[in-house]
Amino acid sequence: RSSSLQFFHSASFLKFPRDGKSIFDFFSFAKAKNIISYNNRSRSVMLSSTTLLRRGFSRHLTGGAGASSFRWMSNGNWGDSIPDEYVEESDETEGEWKGCTRKFLSPISVNSRGSEILNNPLYSKFTAFKGGERDRLRFRGLLPPRRVNMKIQKERVLQEIRAEDSMIRKHIILEDVHDRNETLYHRILVDHMEEMAPVIYTPTVGQACNEFAMRYRRPRGMYFCEEDRGHMAAMVYNWPQKDVRVIVVTDGSRILGLGDLGANGMGIPIGKLSLYCAAGGIAPHRVMPVVLDVGTDNEALINDKFYLGVQKPRLHGAEYYHLVDEFLQAVRHRWPNVLIQFEDFSSDKAQKILNKYRDEFLCFNDDIQGTGATTLAGVLGGLRAKGEEPKSLGDQRILIAGAGSAGIGVAQTLMQAMIEHGRSEDEAKKCFFVADEKGLLGTDRLSELSSEQALFARDTDGGLSLSEIVNKYKPTMILGMTAVGGLFKEQLIRDMAKHCERPIIFPLSNPTSKAECSAEQAFEWTNGRCIFASGSPFDPVQLEDGRTFYPTQCNNMYIFPGIGLGVTLCGSKTVSDRMLYVAAEALANYVTEDELAEGKLFPNLKTIRDVSKKVAIAVIEEAIRTGQAPNLKEKDLADLDSFVSSKMYDPIYVPLVEKREISI
Secondary structure (H helix, E strand, O other), X not given: OOOEEEEOOOOOOEEOOOOOHHHHXXXXXXXXXXXXXXXXXXXXXXXXXXXXXXXXXXXXXOOOOOOOOEEEEOOOOHHHHOOHHHHOOOOEOOHHHEOOOOOOOOOEEEOOOOHHHHOOOOOOOHXXXXXXXXXXXXXXXXXXXXXXXXXXXXHHHHHHHHOOOOHHHHHHHHHHHHHHOHHHHHHHHHHOHHHHHHHHOOOHHHHHHHOOOOOOOOOOOEEEEHHHOOOHHHHHHHOOOOOOOEEEEEOOOOOOOOOOOHHHHHHHHHHHHHHHHHOOOOOHHHEEXXXXXXXXXXXXXHOOOOOOOOOOOOOOHHHHHHHHHHHHHHHHHXXXXXXXXXXXXXXXXXXXXXXXXXXXXXXXXXHHHHHHHHHHHHHHHHHHHOOOOHHHHHHOOEEEEOOOHHHHHXXXXXXXXXXXXXXXXXXXXXXXXXXXXXXXXXXXXHHHOOHHHHOOOEOOOOOOOHHHHHXXXXXXXXXXXXXXXXXXXXXXXXXXXXXXXXXXXXXXXXXHHHOOOOHHHHHHHOOOOOEEEEOOOXXXXXXXXXXEEOOEEOOHHHOHHHXXXXXHHHOOOOOOHHHHHHHHHHHHHHOOHHHHHOOOOOOOHHHHHHHHHHHHHHHHHHHHXXXXXXXXXXXXXXXXXXXXXXXXXXXXXXXXXXXXXXXX
């Protein structure tokens, strides 16, 4: 006789009487709450339980939980049957719960108590522990008496960071929080990604790596070296977390554009995984940074008394590859479904490792495949900005400065995209002009080129300089991956602008000091006609005529968190080239026309979690198409958006419960 909300596990919908009155009552209410999709033709309202649960309906439901649907049958008025007070539970306004919610949050069981919890960054809340928790977990008296909520904690950290002018000092402050309270750290990143990304990642992470040994504070991640051969299968069980989903591993041989930094390269996996957590929604207890310390050929580090890595020349040949193989077998044995991201391996080894393991392990190389996918997204955005279709990619003339793993990876990805759009491999190859320090790659150098480089070697004009290539072949875009700061000289860019109305210019090397040119130079030398993106961030550029351009980063952070989220959720066994393509396409399509008009080829970093979700959904859909999604159930497939959203880590304080064995 009154309105009721009934729970069903099977897919269903909300039915209304034909008088229509209840439809409009409910529609007005629920549309305002953004929790419905109304179909006027069938008089049905589609919604998922995850949506309702997030909106505070959990206490009114019976049965299971998750993404099942609900059926509501009404003979009365919706607003009268379930008042708004039940739907929205406000945060408390006074006392120790001020600014916090009392609604149900799933607790975490912990094996420790007292000061052990306070010193564990995964569980610590600093002074936000309530009185009940302080008693229950046995550390009353070990913290100052005032309870300070996360909002105030965040304000205090931000005030300290913003008072500093030095980027490395900002980095140190933020990493200090990372070392003591991971929830607060990731909350700051999620809420202030645009401000904090340059602090924890490029360009500041380069300096942090250079100074890693001098600033070492606490253990984070794992190190594997030659002395550990034969022990790695057991070593991985020293890692305290049982459910590792993502590993970022480097051998420190090619850190950004800084070269061989050895064990100091640990700063890269730490920074990447911070982005996996904050941007990709992977929980921090499910990630593990790794350095394969095979020595270093950097004489300064070998002779540095403060250096923390192996002070011997690097391993090469069979010894090197056997160590890599033992590591990979060990981590897969303990965590069979873990995603392994290879990061900053030298060009002579990166492609070989990827080729060996890509079809056997769930892995990808961020410098080769991640950079390629991100660059493809930027190029597709650039074509949109020029008013061209994606299929016109095969009509471009592309000059790539840098024939290392990143440059060749970008060339491979762009070529695959051309093939995807209907070009043959031979037609696609003709679009590329790849140059290294010796000039344009030519067939006369096949004996010294890798098989991947040889694919792009041209039959004629081998050895031409960048300037000669520009003036003879008139490229429509130039992509820099050389780590040679200032390589793109004024005359080179002006010549490009002479031959092309809107040249695409991407100086992608990191950090900023290694960029082939700056945003200001590119816009000035092309009179504002270029389409620009860079590896490191640049400030807006205002030309003398008053026009302002907003350069964006062509940075892998837009791609790899979403790829990692997608493949780990669906249970894929490999990362396919097609997954990388659809990820790039999803990223390119996220950019609005208004952003393109301002010169932005990538979305605002404030939206990066939503970008990662869209990338993850695209990857999952491709996995479903190819039968690589064993983890997904039928109810998950019905609403992938809600499914992915519900699985993304949200850094909030939740109750802690000590694990105890109770015997009766």
